[in-house]
Amino acid sequence: LVSRKKKPEDTIVDVKGVKIGDGSQHFIVGPCAVESYEQVAQVAQAAKAQGIKLLRGGAFKPRTSPYDFQGLGLEGLKILKRVGDEFDMAIISEIINPADIETACDYVDVIQIGARNMQNFELLKAAGAVRKPVLLKRGLAATIDEFINAAEYIISQGNDQIILCERGIRTYERATRNTLDISAVPILKKETHLPVFVDVTHSTGRRDLLLPTAKAALAIGADGVMAEVHPDPAVALSDSAQQMDIDMFNEFITELRSHYAYK
Numbered sequence: 001l002v003s004r005k006k007k008p009e010d011t012i013v014d015v016k017g018v019k020i021g022d023g024s025q026h027f028i029v030g031p032c033a034v035e036s037y038e039q040v041a042q043v044a045q046a047a048k049a050q051g052i053k054l055l056r057g058g059a060f061k062p063r064t065s066p067y068d069f070q071g072l073g074l075e076g077l078k079i080l081k082r083v084g085d086e087f088d089m090a091i092i093s094e095i096i097n098p099a100d101i102e103t104a105c106d107y108v109d110v111i112q113i114g115a116r117n118m119q120n121f122e123l124l125k126a127a128g129a130v131r132k133p134v135l136l137k138r139g140l141a142a143t144i145d146e147f148i149n150a151a152e153y154i155i156s157q158g159n160d161q162i163i164l165c166e167r168g169i170r171t172y173e174r175a176t177r178n179t180l181d182i183s184a185v186p187i188l189k190k191e192t193h194l195p196v197f198v199d200v201t202h203s204t205g206r207r208d209l210l211l212p213t214a215k216a217a218l219a220i221g222a223d224g225v226m227a228e229v230h231p232d233p234a235v236a237l238s239d240s241a242q243q244m245d246i247d248m249f250n251e252f253i254t255e256l257r258s259h260y261a262y263k
């Protein structure tokens with residue numbers, strides 16, 4: 001059902017009135033993890049000032065180590081909803097447990113399914129069963145075919161509001177956290193009718209590479225870019241090395257705006 005052969009025209013994902021997949025380009029920004037109301041609100045204010053309407057933040061964090069910060073859980077979703085309402089922004093947050101999908105619908109505008117859960121089939125089915133857009137990230141070592149099949153799990157339950165997100169794959173290269181597979185963007189655009197985003201933060205793991213990779217993503221035809229922004233990355237509870245602070249974020253957006261016509 002996600003194949004372009006079955007449906008030649010682009011699917012447009014409507015996120016609180018923002019049309020993703022119609023040829024315009026968008027940004028999803030926000031902290032890696034929700035840490036406090038003030039932290040999220042500071043990023044929201046900066047993003048809103050740049051005309052960005054899509055705000056991300058993790059409440060349930062799928063951490064590699066069980067001893068690392070696991071996120072604020074439901075409290076995090078409540079903070080996101082409050083900030084989303086106050087700033088009139090759409091909220092994107094990762095859900096890791098199928099049992100939380102229905103509750104999450106009361107708090108978020110887009111359900112994110114993370115790389116580590118791309119083949120959590122019960123989670124995919126649960127996200128397919130609700131009427132909420134889903135941002136599906138490519139698995140850590142998933143082929144494009146496996147990625148497309150994961151999206152098929154969602155659409156087969158009746159939910160076609162899916163945004164695919166390339167976020168880097170595991171290779172032998174250690175200079176970056178993952179290897180951004182930029183050619184996945186045009187391949188996914190050709191093979192499927194779904195919008196495609198590029199997460200420049202998790203694919204590179206390096207804040208000095210966010211701008212050049214975002215340029216590449218927009219130039220190659222991605223429907224948007226996801227990037228992490230934190231008021232003070234040095235004290236962030238997760239992904240400290242790769243989040244932009246507000247000044248860097250403003251430069252990042254200004255530079256991209258001079259080249260590309262995104263929304």
Ligand code: PEP
Pocket residue numbers: 032058062094113114115116137167199202
């Ligand atoms: C995230 O976006 O917060 C995240 C954990 O990313 P990924 O699932 O791509 O690692």
Ligand code: MN
Pocket residue numbers: 032033202228238239
């Ligand atoms: Mn992160």
